[in-house]
Amino acid sequence: MAQRNILQFIILGLVTDQPRTGYELTKAFDNDIGEFWSAQHSQIYPQLKTLEAKGWLTHTEEITGEKLNRKRYAATKSGKAALNDWLTAASEPVSGAKDEFVLKLYFIHDQTDARLKPMLTTQLIWHEQRRDHLRKQLATKFPNGADALDFGHFLILEHALHREEEYCQWLQAALAQLPGGMTN
Amino acid sequence: MAQRNILQFIILGLVTDQPRTGYELTKAFDNDIGEFWSAQHSQIYPQLKTLEAKGWLTHTEEITGEKLNRKRYAATKSGKAALNDWLTAASEPVSGAKDEFVLKLYFIHDQTDARLKPMLTTQLIWHEQRRDHLRKQLATKFPNGADALDFGHFLILEHALHREEEYCQWLQAALAQLPGGMTN
DNA sequence: TTAAAACATGTAATTAATAACATGTATAAA
DNA sequence: TTTATACATGTTATTAATTACATGTTTTAA
Numbered sequence: 001m002a003q004r005n006i007l008q009f010i011i012l013g014l015v016t017d018q019p020r021t022g023y024e025l026t027k028a029f030d031n032d033i034g035e036f037w038s039a040q041h042s043q044i045y046p047q048l049k050t051l052e053a054k055g056w057l058t059h060t061e062e063i064t065g066e067k068l069n070r071k072r073y074a075a076t077k078s079g080k081a082a083l084n085d086w087l088t089a090a091s092e093p094v095s096g097a098k099d100e101f102v103l104k105l106y107f108i109h110d111q112t113d114a115r116l117k118p119m120l121t122t123q124l125i126w127h128e129q130r131r132d133h134l135r136k137q138l139a140t141k142f143p144n145g146a147d148a149l150d151f152g153h154f155l156i157l158e159h160a161l162h163r164e165e166e167y168c169q170w171l172q173a174a175l176a177q178l179p180g181g182m183t184n
Numbered sequence: 185m186a187q188r189n190i191l192q193f194i195i196l197g198l199v200t201d202q203p204r205t206g207y208e209l210t211k212a213f214d215n216d217i218g219e220f221w222s223a224q225h226s227q228i229y230p231q232l233k234t235l236e237a238k239g240w241l242t243h244t245e246e247i248t249g250e251k252l253n254r255k256r257y258a259a260t261k262s263g264k265a266a267l268n269d270w271l272t273a274a275s276e277p278v279s280g281a282k283d284e285f286v287l288k289l290y291f292i293h294d295q296t297d298a299r300l301k302p303m304l305t306t307q308l309i310w311h312e313q314r315r316d317h318l319r320k321q322l323a324t325k326f327p328n329g330a331d332a333l334d335f336g337h338f339l340i341l342e343h344a345l346h347r348e349e350e351y352c353q354w355l356q357a358a359l360a361q362l363p364g365g366m367t368n
Numbered sequence: 369t370t371a372a373a374a375c376a377t378g379t380a381a382t383t384a385a386t387a388a389c390a391t392g393t394a395t396a397a398a
Numbered sequence: 399t400t401t402a403t404a405c406a407t408g409t410t411a412t413t414a415a416t417t418a419c420a421t422g423t424t425t426t427a428a
Contacts, residue, residue, distance in 0.1 A: 103221060387411085
């Protein structure tokens, strides 16, 4: 397979925390969970049907306004059990993300290659923005440091920030090693 | 699409460095390039045909022993141009790898959750191994630090090592924050 | 009041990637 | 000499994911 259908467990996890509609699940990927996973609604709605057929979810219908119907999904007992099985199963660690930029560098052999500087600079700007964004996220969501009641979320935000900090430092150091060095 | 067919450029990059057979390309993913990308031969052989049809590759046939035939692929002029186009094009930066373990943490809210310690410990062991492996790689391949003639490769190995170092530090800090703390 | 933006839910077409199926040759070690 | 391992190249089936297609409602702001 292309992947091991991890999306099903994300959905299961989200609706276990609180029952949600397909639309709300889609929105979750624009916020929190989007920091480290992505999914479109065209993947979510079919998956909800599959999970309900599996008996891991049920839905109730709600009317908004005159006739707009939405389905709110909740995890069943077996769905919660499946979530726990996944959480406690061994996670194959990632060997190194598929980072297109890093891959490109592999094919640039010469330290004096003129393409290096613009490539590194563009990436640095982006990762500095993301680093700053994550710092704000962390300061907003966890102003008092680790939250014992949302510990996992705190941990992964910290991790994401550290990664971006490393990325920026690495790119800065690489730029400094270019011909002309730090005066460039 | 599931991805933007980056594999074609990896193949293009590898055969530009030196002409290679499908088998050799497959092996490349077990070594160097496997540190940050993966591909199976079942993906590589069809891709070679596609790239040749595009006019980006040509192949010559070689006989080993009595009759074992292998095809050695090289980049054409237009293939090299396509490679350069890709290298110089803007790379959409990765927002955060799809790390299944990190994702699981998101669904563990309680700092006292008994599942945390074994999860974090298992990951720590793995990432320490990988960190040590990368240290050896770097010491073996670049015993004198940055190599001006294989600069990109040096950079990405350094980056990979820093990432693993961060991963280990993060996991250790997380374990230390668990109830019982460092005496656990 | 009207138009834009957000809410809401689907399906279809395409592609990349993995796992499994399939076959055969050459070499090195027991 | 025989057997295991490495060399060598393909195809098929399946799945996950993205993009685009498709439709309609509700709310908010101009």
